Amino acid sequence: MAVSYSHEPFTNFKEEKQQTSFQKSLDDVNTQLGQHYPLVINGERVETDEKIVSINPANKEEVIGSVSMADKDLAEKAMQAALQAFETWKKQKPEHRANVLFKAAAIIRRRKHEFSSYLVKEAGKPWNEADADT
Structure with missing residues (x-):
């Protein structure tokens, strides 16, 4: 099963839309x-x-x-x-185990800013470092 990424791996925080989105996650x-x-x-x-x-x-x-x-x-x-x-x-068949991991990865991608926001709070990381870790 091929994995495709629909976005860049790192967030461009120079874009106001990304700053606003990340700030909303921090607020949440x-x-x-x-x-x-x-x-x-x-x-x-x-x-x-x-x-x-x-x-x-x-x-x-x-x-x-x-x-x-x-x-x-x-x-x-x-x-x-x-x-x-x-x-x-x-x-379990390897395909099943792989699908569980792919689903988990998809959830993390969808909630990327939320996970990164927790790193900002719990580890004191700057936004870009938290984003890279996520």
């Missing part, structure tokens, strides 16, 4: 900051008392979000669930 991401995310192990949401808090390195007052912290037992449980899932996944 700003509305989602501060949320808490549980661990997900074998499809089950797991909350723990200990949390990891992500702070914007460019603005130490801005909390990006928090996630429950896994201990050794939860990490082992997650590893065992992943190994078990792999037993099914490895039996």
Whole structure:
């Protein structure tokens, strides 16, 4: 299956349309900051008392979000669930596995500015670096 790209790999931020589009994504991401995310192990949401808090390195007052912290037992449980899932996944035809990856790539392409906006916030990256990473 051939992969085709309908756009340039990097955003031209000299274009006002691209600046406006990226700023809208940043504004959208700003509305989602501060949320808490549980661990997900074998499809089950797991909350723990200990949390990891992500702070914007460019603005130490801005909390990006928090996630429950896994201990050794939860990490082992997650590893065992992943190994078990792999037993099914490895039996899938290569074409099916490739299609899953192509679909994921298409989603990331459609939501490119959103993913890049999270990099701007969580890693303190400039727009062009976040765009290149995405």
